[in-house]
Amino acid sequence: MSKSLLKVNNIEVVYNHVILALRGVTLDVEEGKVVSLLGANGSGKTTTLKACSNLLHAERGAITKGSIEYNENDISKTDAYNLVKDGVVQVLEGRHCFSHLTVEENIMTGSFIRENPKEAKQDLERVYDHFERIRIRKKSLAGFTSGGEQQMIAMGRALMSRPKLILLDEPSMGLAPQLVEEIFAIVKNLNKEGVSFLIAEQNAMVALKYADDGYIIENGRVILKGKAKELLERPDVKEMYLGVGAEGKTSFRDIKYYHRRKPSFS
Amino acid sequence: MDWVYLIEVLVGGLMSGVMYSLVAIGFVLIYKSSGIFNFAQGTMLLFASLTFVKMTENGIDFWTSLFIAAGIMVIFGIATERYVIRPLANQDLLALFMATVGLATFQEGFSQFVWDSDVHGLQMSKFLDIGLLDPAPIFMSDHIPWLDILIPKFDIFASLVAGSLIVVLAFFFQKTKTGLSLRAVSDDHMAAMAVGIPLQTVWAVVWAVTGVIALVAGLLWAERVSVSFTLIEAVMKALPVILIGGLTSIPGAIVGGLVIGVGEKLGEIYLADVFGGQGIELWFAYFMALIFLIFRPQGMFGEKLIERV
Ligand SMILES: Nc1ncnc2c1ncn2[C@@H]1O[C@H](COP(=O)(O)OP(=O)(O)OP(=O)(O)O)[C@@H](O)[C@H]1O
Ligand SMILES: [Mg+2]
Numbered sequence: 001m002s003k004s005l006l007k008v009n010n011i012e013v014v015y016n017h018v019i020l021a022l023r024g025v026t027l028d029v030e031e032g033k034v035v036s037l038l039g040a041n042g043s044g045k046t047t048t049l050k051a052c053s054n055l056l057h058a059e060r061g062a063i064t065k066g067s068i069e070y071n072e073n074d075i076s077k078t079d080a081y082n083l084v085k086d087g088v089v090q091v092l093e094g095r096h097c098f099s100h101l102t103v104e105e106n107i108m109t110g111s112f113i114r115e116n117p118k119e120a121k122q123d124l125e126r127v128y129d130h131f132e133r134i135r136i137r138k139k140s141l142a143g144f145t146s147g148g149e150q151q152m153i154a155m156g157r158a159l160m161s162r163p164k165l166i167l168l169d170e171p172s173m174g175l176a177p178q179l180v181e182e183i184f185a186i187v188k189n190l191n192k193e194g195v196s197f198l199i200a201e202q203n204a205m206v207a208l209k210y211a212d213d214g215y216i217i218e219n220g221r222v223i224l225k226g227k228a229k230e231l232l233e234r235p236d237v238k239e240m241y242l243g244v245g246a247e248g249k250t251s252f253r254d255i256k257y258y259h260r261r262k263p264s265f266s
Numbered sequence: 267m268d269w270v271y272l273i274e275v276l277v278g279g280l281m282s283g284v285m286y287s288l289v290a291i292g293f294v295l296i297y298k299s300s301g302i303f304n305f306a307q308g309t310m311l312l313f314a315s316l317t318f319v320k321m322t323e324n325g326i327d328f329w330t331s332l333f334i335a336a337g338i339m340v341i342f343g344i345a346t347e348r349y350v351i352r353p354l355a356n357q358d359l360l361a362l363f364m365a366t367v368g369l370a371t372f373q374e375g376f377s378q379f380v381w382d383s384d385v386h387g388l389q390m391s392k393f394l395d396i397g398l399l400d401p402a403p404i405f406m407s408d409h410i411p412w413l414d415i416l417i418p419k420f421d422i423f424a425s426l427v428a429g430s431l432i433v434v435l436a437f438f439f440q441k442t443k444t445g446l447s448l449r450a451v452s453d454d455h456m457a458a459m460a461v462g463i464p465l466q467t468v469w470a471v472v473w474a475v476t477g478v479i480a481l482v483a484g485l486l487w488a489e490r491v492s493v494s495f496t497l498i499e500a501v502m503k504a505l506p507v508i509l510i511g512g513l514t515s516i517p518g519a520i521v522g523g524l525v526i527g528v529g530e531k532l533g534e535i536y537l538a539d540v541f542g543g544q545g546i547e548l549w550f551a552y553f554m555a556l557i558f559l560i561f562r563p564q565g566m567f568g569e570k571l572i573e574r575v
């Protein structure tokens with residue numbers, strides 16, 4: 001068993017002092033692994049990720065119990081700036097590109113925490129190598145790019161800090177199946193370069209296909225965990241999260257979407 | 267038409283416009299970084315120039331006074347971020363706005379407490395004459411020979427100072443890492459935090475820079491309106507500028523200032539008869555802003571709302 005990179009120990013998160021969003025979440029990301037965190041709307045995926053990246057306070061949320069360790073250090077009090085410096089960076093749900101900045105300016109903002117600005121140039125190339133689609137759009141305003149391009153901008157921007165762990169929140173949201181595969185293929189490539197991932201997804205099919213381990217969260221609690229391959233085989237998971245036996249349906253949310261697209265799918 | 271006169275008017279308008287721009291940029295910077303309208307802008311001008319005046323009145327020389335006053339404004343800006351803005355960071359915008367109202371009241375009282383509430387004449391032109399710029403460059407004489415027009419040399423000096431400060435600021439916020447960070451924060455707080463842009467540092471820089479702008483603007487304005495509480499009113503002139511230029515745009519503040527400056531002067535001269543009498547300068551800027559608000563509510567350069575479906 002390889003070394004644990006991120007350890008979430010039984011955390012409880014409360015928003016606005018009253019709304020209990022997580023009721024004891026425990027999970028583990030081993031170094032070099034891709035871990036998927038699956039669950040329906042409102043189950044607590046984003047909250048878990050934001051707890052790890054310490055962005056909760058901006059939404060008036062706080063960890064009220066438990067601890068989070070990164071490289072065996074407690075990081076529940078470390079601010080986002082220092083976390084990014086130490087190699088933990090989050091790609092937010094809904095991309096959150098800086099819409100009035102150009103694509104390249106967006107990506108460059110990810111390098112600002114680095115001390116040596118010279119390295120940024122090489123890293124920029126690395127980002128464009130992974131995300132060829134946005135290379136040609138580097139001078140456009142990010143607000144005018146497509147959803148898939150924005151996902152790539154957000155991921156490229158995060159990559160500029162040379163992270164060891166990327167917390168990736170719903171990369172598949174609103175993207176066509178082909179593009180989702182493309183994004184996950186890039187995740188796999190980055191993973192081969194040594195970046196570990198914790199990915200929150202509703203699209204269980206894709207997320208498990210590309211992951212090593214998986215966790216399923218419901219109502220702020222982890223209800224199931226295991227190797228991604230094993231989870232994919234489990235009948236209850238198949239039924240609940242992969243759609244009742246029907247091939248191609250990957251989550252409740254996407255059912256409609258796939259119906260529309262069926263012709264191109266068979 | 268008297269062309270020489272027109273040129274004189276235009277140049278005069280542009281020069282007072284630059285001064286409006288400078289004050290407007292102070293508003294824009296703070297609005298961009300934290301989404302609040304800084305009610306304390308006027309008192310910052312007063313406090314800064316009062317600090318300077320008091321030092322020169324006590325026999326400290328020009329440059330020393332200037333640097334000390336600038337230093338105090340920087341410290342003041344950093345303290346504002348630390349003790350006013352930061353604790354309120356995730357609160358309502360209204361709470362933040364009210365905090366700047368409180369800040370203004372505090373500054374006004376503090377200025378009176380530490381200094382006094384007398385009206386101080388501050389003739390910056392005095393410093394020009396005693397050799398701050400010695401010898402004064404040829405173009406800094408009241409009479410410009412090759413155009414044969416008359417322009418007070420202090421106005422030329424003031425607009426050059428304001429203009430170069432604006433150029434430096436525009437470059438700083440457009441091209442440097444800090445500037446890009448500011449624009450990123452202005453676009454999306456959460457995303458900026460997520461990529462590790464230290465919001466608090468950006469805020470502190472912005473407040474410190476705004477403090478220094480307030481000092482320079484305060485000293486230049488003081489020439490016309492004396493260092494007293496009327497200085498706060500001078501700042502009100504910047505409001506129509508930001509309405510025209512857009513609260514989020516530095517280029518907008520620059521162009522807006524120039525438009526108001528020139529428009530005001532032209533209005534005073536060519537519309538005085540239409541509207542009957544003097545004093546157009548007092549309200550014409552607001553009138554222009556109103557026209558703008560009707561046709562382009564986001565201002566001339568106000569950020570185009572980028573929305574995709
Ligand atoms: N800022 C907030 N203030 C109050 N409650 C919140 C806030 N953000 C999330 N919650 C609540 O916390 C719970 C978990 O939400 P979270 O966003 O973590 O879910 P999620 O699994 O990411 O959902 P989705 O798939 O829709 O993104 C939900 O019940 C939600 O209503
Ligand atoms: Mg979510």
